[in-house]
Amino acid sequence: MSTKTFSRTALALWSLLGALAGLPAAHAADAAAPAAAASAVESPAAAASAPAAGAASERLVRNGLMVDFTMTPAGKSKTLMEGDFADVVFAIKDADGKAVRTSAPGAWLDMAQVLGGRPEAEQKSCKDKISLYLKGAIGIRPMVDLNSHYVVLMNADASIAVVDPTVSMAGSTSTLASLVLKSPGSDWVPVDRLRRLFVTQPKAGAVAVVDTENFKVIDQLEAGKQPVRVVLQPDGRFLWVGNNANDEADSGVTVIDTESAKVVGFVATGMGHHEITFSADSRFAFVTNRQSGTLSVIDVGTRKLIKQVATGAQPLSVGYSALSQAVYVADGKEGHVSIIDAQRHVVTRKVALKPGLGPLRVSPNGRFVLALNPREDLVSVIDTASQEAVHDIAVAGEPFQLNFTETYAYVRAMHSERVSMINLSSLGKGLNPAVQYLAIGSQPPAAPGGVAIADGVAVAKGDGTVFIVNPSDGNTYYYMEGMSAPSTNYRVYGSSPRAVTVVDRSLKEVQPGVYSGRVRIPAPGKYDVAFMMQSPAVLHCFTATAIANPALESQLPKLAVEFVTKQREFKVGETAAVRFKLTDPRKQEPVVGLKSVTVMSFLSPGRRRTEIPATEVEPGVYEAKVGLPQAGGWYVHVSVPSMKLGYKDLGFYSLLASESPVAKAGGAAVAR
Structure with missing residues (x-):
């Protein structure tokens, strides 16, 4: 495709x-x-x-x-x-x-x-x-x-890949950037207003701060023990990170100020995994504590715990509806959804469903609560107007992830390649839910390495465009609502995506x-x-x-690199002549006569590293001959030791080596 x-x-x-x-x-x-x-x-x-x-x-x-x-x-x-x-x-x-x-x-x-x-x-x-x-x-x-959005992929290893979905070259997707984390990511949230992406790294005990203007990791925040879930409150001011620590004193939520990108507080809430939601006015935060069997209510302004609400033996997920001004907590063991008044912080009702409940989310308009039940292969629907269960929708293969557009609920199942699309307009008492199915590859997402807690489905805001990751085949699929199948897929060679999000730049x-x-x-x-x-x-x-x-001006780099090579795809065994221009960013002039320019090539994710000297072939334009002895994605980094510029200081270029002959494509590429 x-x-x-x-x-x-x-x-x-x-x-x-x-x-x-x-x-x-x-x-x-x-x-x-x-x-x-x-x-x-x-x-x-x-x-x-x-x-x-x-x-x-x-x-x-x-x-x-x-x-x-x-x-x-x-x-x-x-x-x-x-x-x-x-x-x-x-x-x-x-x-x-x-x-x-x-x-x-x-x-x-x-x-x-x-x-x-x-x-x-x-x-x-x-x-x-x-x-x-x-x-x-x-x-x-x-x-x-x-008008743009960038597709950001969380890989199984400690890395992130950034794709520009509107740019293609030689039949392959343009990888805009590749970022290295301290440890594999678990969850993330983009803050488009501030051009930031925050990524939790449980093993490192840190939250990475990514500048989405230039797609670089600019900071690592110490965010308590085992930071897993991260959620942005509705007004965008604070991020809340769930800490799944083994000690009760360290188990709770860490709060990060999005403006300063600094940790501003921690609230101990209880034991177990934490899911987080907020009242529409960002006055209260609601945090589940899986082992403690409680919902913690926190005053956002003071960051103080004000109440613990018992919700059942195993609260697994939580959502808030502005329409009903209520909080909904799914209990996996007892199989009910507790409804809590968001102002009085008391349980007003429990809706009996079936044991085995998992993820729960509220539709964008606040009208319906959808709760997945992987054990029973069901999606249960609660109407927030009546606070009653109105549907049990069969979804085979252990449904485990749920996402919304304005029109559909997208349900992923662990052991099925099909995504179930539930038409939200068909929900309600006395109606028959309309479900259509979308095949995402030929294999189910359950694969070695597992899936991330972050979503495998991402929505590009405003136009019914959806991106879906399949960890089993390593592809990210592009789907536009109204079509019968995904229109294309992206493959970032050398990566193993588990989750996807969208960085939005549109009006x-x-x-x-x-x-x-x-x-x-x-x-x-x-x-x-x-x-x-x-x-x-x-x-x-x-x-x-x-x-x-x-x-x-004083912070400008010593050199800027622009790759002018036109070809990216080669046959295994060929040699790529990689040319690049080195310029002075202050003077906007080519830098000539450099004698110590070298490049390092390696096969993703870091094998067969080779250093190669580059020679000046035109004023300010340098060339290195890069051998491609093995199929896969190759990366070429530039260094200039005489100017104390290492391989991490300048841009990189990507190549693809394959066993079959490839078409040669034109177009210059700019390193970013």
Whole structure:
């Protein structure tokens, strides 16, 4: 299958771009709506409004539509500055000033008139640049893509792989980054607002902090003994980590401030594994204690334990419904779900189901509680309006994981390759649940090494796009709701994924007709802010300018590496001529005459390491001959000992060696 995929939004934008492609060159940067509107010109009222101090502001008026663009500093800085966060907002109205709601518009930021922020790149019009971005070609990416999401895979070993699902090369997925942890991960949570991913590592007693702007591990937080489950409270301020310690004094929850990425407290709650949920207003945290048979209620503001609620012999999972303002706890041994009033913290009812209950979650609208029963091969459904059980849905193969989109509940079974998709609109008393099935590979997920506590199903926000990992075959499957089967799958060679999450970069509708996204400004200079919407059709480039950050100039690396090799796939036994350019980030000039450049190649996950000298073949361009004696994924790292730069200091390049002949593909690759 092809690994080049797009979300519904990207597909729609691609279709629109095709419709606009026939416009005269004079309209390339500001394409008007097609068909009857194609000849319309921009109204004089569309002149850019005066930008606010330190911000960018511009208004586009065309064909009865008004788009107000602003880009404002999001932090303490009063001006748009390199390295700082900024909020990009598009407010869309009609001629009467009423909000216009549309499918999510597309937006990209890149240096004005260049590609990927590279001054030597070929000059392109706004329309041409968007066309290239949508093609998903390696080396031709915007500096900031406000339509994107990245697929992040937790491997069975102590590593994480990051995949850009919109980029393909030579028929293989683009591995954007590979991160090394202290020990294998257990659970994680992305905080997209802050460009952070927090990963628990039970054996290391730590939580890794990953910068999802550059995909690097930037810190390791000591997070108590056996940190396993991690959950973000609804307002996003604190992370709560469940500590499955053997000693009662160390068993509870560690609290992490997401703003400072620092541990701010610990609350001992009871013995056993801990699951965590919150009231909608983030006032209370509710923590289960499996061995103690209790639910701990914690005041989030004071981080003090205020009550222990007995819920049964073996509380395994917990969920909260804002609709009923109640907490639901599934007891695996006694087979009931306790319903706790979220304000009074008392059990108001117990719904009798069957022993063997496991994971429990609440639907996004709060209407239904779904509880899995691996022992009985069942999914039990409780209607939160009546607090009664309304369905027992058969799911064969020991159901063990549950995830939601707005439309479906996705149920994974340990011993079946099929994912059961339960249509949420078919649930309720007197209705017959509608279930359809989705085959994910040909093997069930139960495999040597097991599955992670983190989810094996991840949802890309807003467009019904789902990613599902199958640990047995090592593939991650891409599914778009409405299709009969996954449209493609991803394979990161040398990795063994057990869980998947999505780092979201897309615009969100924060008010009717107002779309917003937060970006980190990658470099100083003048930016094209390309904007595209489907209906009515609009394509326009706004402008924003960011100043240099004096604090970052001193932190620039000594060298930057860009791999210019075009071919990634080879036959076993061939030699790859890997070329890369070394530049001075301060001067943006090639560095010539280096005599100590070496590369290290190895077969994933770290075998057959070989060091090879690189020679300068053009000014600032160096080449190393890398042998590929064995099939698999190979990695090539660069070092420059004379500048005290080791293999971990510069980017890497990946190659694939296979037994069968491969097609040779074009396109430069940029190390990140």
